[in-house]
Amino acid sequence: MSGRPIRALFIVPLLKAGGAERHLTTVLPRLDPARFTPSVVCIGAEGELFDELRAAGIAAKALYLRKRQAVRALRELMAIIRHESPDVVVVSGYNAETLGRLAARLAGVRHTIMWVHNASEITPRSVVHRTVDRALIRWTSGYFGVAQVQRRFLVDERRYPADKVRIIHNGVDPELFDVTTDREVLADCGIGVDGPVVGILGSLRPEKDHETFLRAARLVLDELPEAKFLIVGDGACRSALVTLCGELRIASSVHFAGARGDVGRMLRAMDVFAMTSTTECLPMALLEAMACGRPAVCTAVGGVVEVIEDGATGYLVPPKDPARLAARLIGLLSDPDTAHRMGREGRRRVETEFRLDHSVAAAQLAIEELVTAEYARTGGVNA
The missing domain is CATH 3.40.50.2000 (Glycogen Phosphorylase B;)
Incomplete structure (x- = not known):
């Protein structure tokens, strides 16, 4: 050379x-x-x-x-x-x-x-x-x-x-991600800043299975009607997902933010990060969410299980199981202390293992x- x-x-x-x-x-x-x-x-x-x-x-x-x-x-x-x-x-x-x-x-x-x-x-x-x-x-x-x-x-x-x-x-570089909560971006998106927020980040493709996310949202809203659901990303499935929101009568609680360049800002507006994929490798979105100190509830697929310590930095749930996903989301949204503890542990894991x-x-x-x-x-x- x-x-x-x-x-x-x-x-x-x-x-x-x-x-x-x-x-x-x-x-x-x-x-x-x-x-x-x-x-x-x-x-x-x-x-x-x-x-x-x-x-x-x-x-x-x-x-x-x-x-x-x-x-x-x-x-x-x-x-x-x-x-x-x-x-x-x-x-x-x-x-x-x-x-x-x-x-x-x-x-x-x-x-x-x-x-x-x-x-x-x-x-x-x-x-x-x-x-x-x-x-x-x-x-x-x-x-x-x-x-x-x-x-x-x-x-x-x-x-x-x-x-x-x-x-x-x-x-990911943890220094580029802030762990504080900032709801200002919600107002920019036309969403009220009150109430807990569950977010998901990823292309709207079949393998990301946003349908399970929306069906879980319906169950969460039955228990916590003030909750909001933020979908960051775009793709071919958007129209079908918007239609499903109408069928589930949750359209007023779900916001499609589209593809965004300010991922860190969007993550900081969430209380809990979710991922419902049926197949994954080692998702950047999950690492970014953990770097922002967000507790994560994700399907136990692919490399996700190499990142999340179940019960410590978040929860692992089976794919295509809206009820299990909803139960974990309700648990974290109803227990801010546990959510914050998991978020801190997630940030620490990124700092030590996934820099x-x-x-x-x-x-x-x-x-x-x-x-x-x-x-x-x-x-x-x-x-």
């Missing part, structure tokens, strides 16, 4: 306001510039978080290409790779996993890393996708995950070599080990 920083090119579908994308936009600006020179290519549009990278001084560009333009995307990615001559290409996201690794291989980059943010097949992979994925195993240097639960998925289900899998927990600087340090070391080992073996020559 001749003592220069490692040139790392990250290829993603787009930088929308999702957990995997927030992970990228928090980690890259923290990479040590003496050790890494990162850059990013979005195959599709820029996305809501794109400007954050640019503002942090990370070179980023978007190709604005769609799925049916895969051949063109492959050609353009190859051209970018040949021009930038990265030491490693890191891919994340459905189409980036295939096109990014293919482009890296065809452009002569030996080292590629696939950073996986799911613990199950949320979208069924086509035969072509699976076939290409299997063929690329030989040319993929490492598979990074963010939760220990992914080992079974990556090794047993996807059949990636166990010695190529590394788990690097997500992390962003720990995550960045682990990522830097893992990438360096893969790249420098390869360069030592080949004498610095890509093939």
